[in-house]
Amino acid sequence: xxxxxxxxxxxxxxxxxxxxxxxxxxxxxxxxxxxxxxxxxxxxxxxxxxxxxxxxxxxxxxxxxxxxxxxxxxxxxxxxxxxxxxxxxxxxxxxxxxxxxxxxxxxxxxxxxxxxxxxxxxxxxxxxxxxxxxxxxxxxxxxxxxxxxxxxxxxxxxxxxxxxxxxxxxxxxxxxxxxxxxxxxxxxxxxxxxxxxxxxxxxxxxxxxxxxxxxxxxxxxxxxxxxxxxxxxxxxxxxxxxxxxxxxxxxxxxxxxxxxxxxxxxxxxxxxxxxxxxxxxxxxxxxxxxxxxxxxxxxxxxxxxxxxxxxxxxxxxxxxxxxxxxxxxxxxxxxxxxxxxxxxxxxxxxxxxxxxxxxxxxxxxxxxxxxxxxxxxxxxxxxxxxxxxxxxxxxxxxxxxxxxxxxxx
Amino acid sequence: xxxxxxxxxxxxxxxxxxxxxxxxxxxxxxxxxxxxxxxxxxxxxxxxxxxxxxxxxxxxxxxxxxxxxxxxxxxxxxxxxxxxxxxxxxxxxxxxxxxxxxxxxxxxxxxxxxxxxxxxxxxxxxxxxxxxxxxxxxxxxxxxxxxxxxxxxxxxxxxxxxxxxxxxxxxxxxxxxxxxxxxxxxxxxxxxxxxxxxxxxxxxxxxxxxxxxxxxxxxxxxxxxxxxxxxxxxxxxxxxxxxxxxxxxxxxxxxxxxxxxxxxxxxxxxxxxxxxxxxxxxxxxxxxxxxxxxxxxxxxxxxxxxxxxxxxxxxxxxxxxxxxxxxxxxxxxxxxxxxxxxxxxxxxxxxxxxxxxxxxxxxxxxxxxxxxxxxxxxxxxxxxxxxxxxxxxxxxxxxxxxxxxxxxx
Numbered sequence: 001x002x003x004x005x006x007x008x009x010x011x012x013x014x015x016x017x018x019x020x021x022x023x024x025x026x027x028x029x030x031x032x033x034x035x036x037x038x039x040x041x042x043x044x045x046x047x048x049x050x051x052x053x054x055x056x057x058x059x060x061x062x063x064x065x066x067x068x069x070x071x072x073x074x075x076x077x078x079x080x081x082x083x084x085x086x087x088x089x090x091x092x093x094x095x096x097x098x099x100x101x102x103x104x105x106x107x108x109x110x111x112x113x114x115x116x117x118x119x120x121x122x123x124x125x126x127x128x129x130x131x132x133x134x135x136x137x138x139x140x141x142x143x144x145x146x147x148x149x150x151x152x153x154x155x156x157x158x159x160x161x162x163x164x165x166x167x168x169x170x171x172x173x174x175x176x177x178x179x180x181x182x183x184x185x186x187x188x189x190x191x192x193x194x195x196x197x198x199x200x201x202x203x204x205x206x207x208x209x210x211x212x213x214x215x216x217x218x219x220x221x222x223x224x225x226x227x228x229x230x231x232x233x234x235x236x237x238x239x240x241x242x243x244x245x246x247x248x249x250x251x252x253x254x255x256x257x258x259x260x261x262x263x264x265x266x267x268x269x270x271x272x273x274x275x276x277x278x279x280x281x282x283x284x285x286x287x288x289x290x291x292x293x294x295x296x297x298x299x300x301x302x303x304x305x306x307x308x309x310x311x312x313x314x315x316x317x318x319x320x321x322x323x324x325x326x327x328x329x330x331x332x333x334x335x336x337x338x339x340x341x342x343x344x345x346x347x348x349x350x351x352x353x354x355x356x357x358x359x360x361x362x363x364x365x366x367x368x369x370x371x372x373x374x375x376x377x378x379x380x381x382x383x384x385x386x387x388x389x390x391x392x393x394x395x396x397x398x399x400x401x402x403x404x405x406x407x408x409x
Numbered sequence: 410x411x412x413x414x415x416x417x418x419x420x421x422x423x424x425x426x427x428x429x430x431x432x433x434x435x436x437x438x439x440x441x442x443x444x445x446x447x448x449x450x451x452x453x454x455x456x457x458x459x460x461x462x463x464x465x466x467x468x469x470x471x472x473x474x475x476x477x478x479x480x481x482x483x484x485x486x487x488x489x490x491x492x493x494x495x496x497x498x499x500x501x502x503x504x505x506x507x508x509x510x511x512x513x514x515x516x517x518x519x520x521x522x523x524x525x526x527x528x529x530x531x532x533x534x535x536x537x538x539x540x541x542x543x544x545x546x547x548x549x550x551x552x553x554x555x556x557x558x559x560x561x562x563x564x565x566x567x568x569x570x571x572x573x574x575x576x577x578x579x580x581x582x583x584x585x586x587x588x589x590x591x592x593x594x595x596x597x598x599x600x601x602x603x604x605x606x607x608x609x610x611x612x613x614x615x616x617x618x619x620x621x622x623x624x625x626x627x628x629x630x631x632x633x634x635x636x637x638x639x640x641x642x643x644x645x646x647x648x649x650x651x652x653x654x655x656x657x658x659x660x661x662x663x664x665x666x667x668x669x670x671x672x673x674x675x676x677x678x679x680x681x682x683x684x685x686x687x688x689x690x691x692x693x694x695x696x697x698x699x700x701x702x703x704x705x706x707x708x709x710x711x712x713x714x715x716x717x718x719x720x721x722x723x724x725x726x727x728x729x730x731x732x733x734x735x736x737x738x739x740x741x742x743x744x745x746x747x748x749x750x751x752x753x754x755x756x757x758x759x760x761x762x763x764x765x766x767x768x769x770x771x772x773x774x775x776x777x778x779x780x781x782x783x784x785x786x787x788x789x790x791x792x793x794x795x796x797x798x799x800x801x802x803x804x805x806x807x808x809x810x811x812x813x814x815x816x817x818x
Binding site: 223226278 | 632633635636637640641663666667670671673674675677678679680681682684687688691694698
């Protein structure tokens, strides 16, 4: 019986606080500005990927959530796989001639996201990070996550930031070949584990503009984007890194919200204009603004920071101690289907219907927004800062003995 | 029986295509950038003002739509009235000692807007222009509209543009005292009478941020506004003036929409962010974008240009020949209360219910937006480019013999 060459890894989602919007090289996926994100806990949201190399395989093949995902020649998946094979050859096989020539074998890859696509959470970041991490284990590469981030970046730009846990910067770099456009860790998960996140999944009946085509339209038509790139982002990257290292939530929140606003501002300054936020998104902003106003009026600092990616979903960053109050506030305006909320972090022990917890803080000006019907915010996901990609055991592998996904076998 | 010193004038509304947003001097109302607008026909929308000077009056007094509007010392109304009195004294009384000393008498002023405040159309522009125009006639001033615009500007910035008909630029000027921050006519109404406008009055249940406080927050907090002021607006002012002179609707439309987008982008880049457009506004944008795409795909140019001020209402500029098609398109997505539309320009002769006219152009992708319920767009107002302030007859005056508004007398 021959050895099976296989590895399984999981990787986290990340949500940027300094936004990536615009490529200077669309093939290599080199951004027009640096960005910075918080890696979310993969105990809650993750992609899991198993990769196997076998001399009997006839083609590189990939299944996503049990369905074949075509690997197009010259496409992003093909680029990531061939780059990983190149590393295997250069770093392992060329140096140690006794190692099996895995780089010349075809691979089968099965990947699975544990969160519904309908949630509107970008799965490409965790997906490409898990792909690259599983291939790195399969190929026994002993390279840093930053090196792997160079390859994940070519799958999906923001995927490079999911190679690290904690707080992660994607440095835009200057090399036209992209060798220095990579992710680095600003601070690990353990530095500031009190950083929690509440994802408000917002319904939208409009078809959004894809981020790939949207960002290039902004690059081509927005007069304001160039100012953002040259003058605003560099200063904010430094300031928010400093705030993270100092665990200064107030500053972290102000910069996070300003940068979310500015990303949506340059999207709006595009021809034709791009809108990702809708009236529900705007309402959540109004709630967070009033919540922070109240805190400041009582002598405190900002206690919540909203951020929006290329869709109407809100992610609210807040310290652990304030999350319960924020959930209660959001539910006051956006009633939930009973029993929908998974209280994985034990905020409401003993409670079965989140709506019974609805409550606005004392002194909160309830007139800042109107109350919505059940369903406007479809669900709430409570999570926190998490670690980087994990190597999983063979028992957790997604491929059956025959080299096909277990779900198909 | 003594002479009655009284004059009545009406003045139009104007809707900017290059937006005014930000003051460099809040007392003198000096803007951070130049702006440009189209004056709308006062046959449809107007403010009418009667001013009377009388030695028996004890105070300067003003009634707006029949209600007393307090003239606060040092306020904008008081400034406009005292500046007009100053002109009367300097230009008339000091030079012709036989002229009555009207500048030393108190005035009674009655003003009336023929459009509902609920329509969300800024009435301050037409209101201050009518005030200044009626006082200019009362005081027998023979000064140019640009000189009067210097005074109207101090009542409400955009009011200075309502002193002219046609296409009007408000030149920001450089003098710290404001002597060169005035309106000039780029082209008269007769130059391009085919320029029509469709105002879509949009419901909103959110209380908006006032433009006075909103624009100053943008000046203080938006990193993008400075780039707009220095680099974008100067170029656009030149380009749109050229397009107007060449009657180049395609270029006019592109710049108009880009500048509306950018104004809302800098509002969004403000802390906390300012939103004036809602989901209905966004939908009207989607319709205009698709309508133009279809025209371009058929070898034509842009046929419609949306613009939004500090509220959710859309103003769609279009040439006369396309207005009917645009009304039919808007009504397809936003059904109207029957008999609400006043077809003052005779688009639909013989038709009594606008909804029976709903129709999308052939080839229009209907999936770009969903259809709304009656009431989302409360009403449609069809109008066109118009003339500047008009002197009206005494019969049209708003003050009764006793010096009080006729509505009260």
